[in-house]
Amino acid sequence: MCYKIVFGLVKLEFSEFFVTAPVTITHGHPYRLFVNLARHNVRKDFFANRVVKYSSYLPADFDFSSINCFKRNLNKIDFTDFLIIH
Numbered sequence: 284m285c286y287k288i289v290f291g292l293v294k295l296e297f298s299e300f301f302v303t304a305p306v307t308i309t310h311g312h313p314y315r316l317f318v319n320l321a322r323h324n325v326r327k328d329f330f331a332n333r334v335v336k337y338s339s340y341l342p343a344d345f346d347f348s349s350i351n352c353f354k355r356n357l358n359k360i361d362f363t364d365f366l367i368i369h
Contacts, residue, residue, distance in 0.1 A: 285334045286353050289314055300331040312345050314338070337365065 287293045288300055301316040318335050326332060341360070346352040 284330070285316075285338060286347075286350055289316070290347075290350075292350070301335070312341055312343050312347070314347060337362065340365075 284293075288295050288297055291297070301318065303314075303316065316335050316338050318332050340362070346356050
C-alpha cells in the first residue's frame with residue numbers, strides 16, 4: 284500500500300500520510316519517507332507511522348521500477364530485526 288501511495292497508484296494523497304526526506308540526506312534510496320507529525324497518541328499506531336521505519340530499512344540499490352519488482356525485491360530482505368517475540 285505504501286508503494287501505491289508514493290507512486291500515485293491509488294486515490295490517496297501522499298501528503299496525508301508521509302513527508303519526503305530532505306534533499307540533504309544523501310544515504311539510502313531516493314524515496315525515503317518521514318511521518319507527518321502527530322499531535323495525538325491515537326496516530327502512533329497509524330499505518331504511516333508503522334511503515335516508515337521499514338521503508339527506511341530498504342537498501343540504496345532497491346528496485347522501485349514497478350510494483351512487481353518492488354514485491355520481488357522486498358521478499359529478499361531479512362526483516363527479522365523488526366519482529367517482536369514475546
